[in-house]
Amino acid sequence: MEQSRRARIDLPAQNYTAIYALSDIHGCHDALIEAESRIVADAAKIPGRKLLMFLGDYVDRGPRSSDVLQHLCEPPPTGFDRYSLLGNHDDVFLKFLDDPRANRDWLEYGSGPTLASYGIDVDYLLGQEGRSLEELGEAARRAIPPAHVKLLRSLPVAVTVGSIIFVHAGIQPNISLAGQTDDDLIWIREPFLSQGPQLPVLVVHGHTPSPRPTFGNGRIGIDTAVSMGGTLTVLKIVDGQPTIL
16 A cells, blocks of 8 residues: 555646657666757747656666756756656665665666666675675665755656646556556556557556557557667657657
């Protein structure tokens, strides 16, 4: 049973002339900066305010998780509102910081590069006789800037813009957003991937990697595995029409 629910945000569609979304950055800071530069250049041709949506999984696997989180702590590009959603990797990372022993599974999720980006060598630390998970957690808490932890604690799990729902993983089919648990929104694969939302909405999500963006039944998946040799896909939505930038 969840102790508390993270925010779900509803934004008026008329506030934005264009929406740009990207997902599963996984410590690939260079790819993030390149994608954001393309977004800013493209948006310069469109009058009005734009929305920039990051769909989660900022840490693990790639080499520069700390730089990605620092980037998200800084202001968005001029002319943009930005919302960053919680991904399952971000959630488990934060839970590890709070209770390393209960959340040791994070160490199997590509955590080594995340800790290394903060100057911590997990193999060396845990390889020393008598060193424990608690000591690793304490080292991480000392090394990670408070602003990064504050950011992770603040991340919402969903943003709705008109009939478009942005989440990290997907939703339980045929259940309203209010009825979804946080775990549904950041972890689900099936039955969502095969059935879609089964609601009159479009769900834009990441979480499940694919060689190219997936345009499914009521859903668009944009995790194209940048940390595993793929690319960082940018989805652009103008007047309700999605295209790949």
